[in-house]
Amino acid sequence: MKHTRFFGKTVLACTFILAMIGWGVGFYGPPIYMQAVMERTGWPIAQVSTAVTLHFLSGTIIIANLPRFYARFGIPTIILLGSIVLGIGVNIWAQASQLWVLYAGAVCSGVGWVTLGAAAVNTLIAPWYVKERPKALGKAYNGASMGGVVFSPLWVWLIEGFGFATAALLISLAAVLIIGTFAFLVFNKSPRSLGQHPDDADQPDPVIPATGAAPWTAMQTLKVANFRTLATGMSLGLFAQIGLIAHLYSILAGRMGAHDASLAMGLATASAMGGRYIAARLMTQGINRRLLACLGYAIQMVGTLMLLGLDRHPSVAWTAMVLIGSGIGNATSLPPLIAQTEFSREHTARVIALMVAISQGSYAFAPAFFGLVRAAFSHPNQAIAAVVTAVVAVQALAILSFYRGASARPIRVRPVEHRHQR
Template sequence: MQVAFQGWRAVTGAFVLAVFAWGIGFYGPGIYIATLAESRGWPVGLLSAAITWHFLVSAALVAQLPDWHRRLGIAAVTRLGLLASAAGLLTWGFCHVPALAFAAASLTGVGWALTSGAAINAMLSPWFDRQRPKALAMAYNGASVGGILMTPLWAWLIAGWGFGTATAIVAALLLAVVWPLAGGVLARSPAAYGQHADGLAAPPATAEPRPARDRRTLLRDPLFRGLSVAFAIGLFAQMGLVTHLVSLLLPALGVRGAGLAMAMVTVFALLGRTLTGWVLPDGPRRRWAACATFLVQMAGSLALACAGESALLLLLGCALFGLGVGNLLSLPPLIAQAEFPAAEVGRVVALLQAINQAFYALAPGAFGLFREVAGTEAALGVTLVLQALAAGLVLRR
């Protein structure tokens, strides 16, 4: 009896993983800072430094991910990431001295490295070739849903049971839901079912494979360096603005309005990523999609800079900026698929993520410092310049 194509089942599993990975490793850190600063009176600067450490640990490890997948298997590496995330959550929840925040950040940084973008790309790449844009868009939408679902869940759990119990509940949910998926769905390949990429009856014709280059050789490749610099600059600008966006919106929209505007950013990120996944062209034209993404974000940043007290312009800025948020996650692996040999794509994507995270880990502090020294308008001006620079650089092959 022929088994139905299992690739979309893998996409569903990757979507669920993304909900938890981003809810803990990307959206969670802001909650950890706010909760510990309010409940224990710890300095925000110290907690922010711990979150920067969280992203730097992840950046240092994620470049090794393809090697670990090859040696240990995707299931084992993913489960190691789940254990690290769970242990990190418990350390965040029950640490009683500020120094332990860095231990917690180290653990959640390991978990984030092993379960986020590069890991999801590695899980789905064997299943999809021509349909990879659509598959990755659907899986990465779990990141946006993680922000929509996990942030209010965190708030509800902390308000009802306290921060320590909340971290224990989320850690238990993570292990209960994703642990079986890691071995039962996410680690399976098409060969396990006698299937091929995209559900084709036979494997697609490919050119003679070239040996995969190592990381040092890739770092000397102008094609790789140009791509990594463009997205590192764009993500630096995005992360800096995202982390300060609520404070920019509060004077005009109030607490409730700012919260709704941030939800709008997340919803438009989901819409933008989904639309791009369905219409993304093949080959070099994918760089034009990336350029358009940076320009749309630039238009959103310009609307925010010019808005003043205008609620309409602020919401328009959030919508335009949000349209690009999801694409900056999904486009790098899709451009890598189009421009690098298949044997190198996993390593290229992991190395891109490592470089991007090392840059954007510094963005919140840099943006905040610039706001204090030169003012909010000047900080938004720098964001516009960075987005324009990224849009131009991504077109250079």
């Protein structure tokens, strides 16, 4: 019997909240954890920022194996286990008294976070939306941006009021409770189990038979110039962005205070939703998507350079956060959309997967790299200037890489070409 209400809407709403929690704890949380750990222990910035790098790096191994874990244990089980491991990791961050313990906590938090990240969002939405999938994914990913808006000030308020250990315990318990409820009341259902069809259609779309196209190997993908410029641009852009975000809260807190700094971080992530909306409108008007990526990073560069005025005019941070935040969402969502226009449908999935894996493996080292840059200068203003200079240089290289492929012709590899290869 078919439900009168399309259950996909419920899945979408719960996925939005899942993304908000996942990114709020696992993505926007580590910069705040880093500052809290330094204040509690007095450990050097270079050593603590290495924990942020371990957090992001450890998740790359799990991402590659998530489809296999989903198939063996089921999506609800993996999501619940991931939230538990994330909670354990954050609690270790809050109580670690030795560096190796902190690093172990970073591995746990990184492994747990990716089970609530982009792969989970795509996996949960895919069965329920086909034609409307881009719009549905956009709505779900707005939860990621909302995670920064809500959790950045929430973490600071709880840490200042109750201490890092209590804040970590409260948020992790709430996260496990909410995600566990979703996992076994919402995410365990499929359109078929409820007698429904994707996109709330009366009938399912006809299945198109396979064309017999041979798989495109990773080595073949790496040889294509379009892919190299696209993957390089995405990796460089995210390297600059993740590295800056990892240190941004501690930089702002030293000039604005913890409360205003957390609100500024929230403003940046709120701006990401606006940036994603404007980018979508421009794409519907036919703008070259690579040039759109160049424009986005150019705007971020202006915002990054404005951080040089923090010492004399702390209020400049608010404008800087809007400009920097405008590209946060597009840095991850725009390159796959570029790939869809430059590669055939048969190869787009592999191109995107390889591109995301390369970029995450690259930007995982950004927090530690910029931590070393900060540690090389004893004066705070010099350290900020060095970080800003490094970020802008990497952003400029990202723009160059995207621009080099802006006039390239789309890659269309016909299945028939592969059928005759032996």
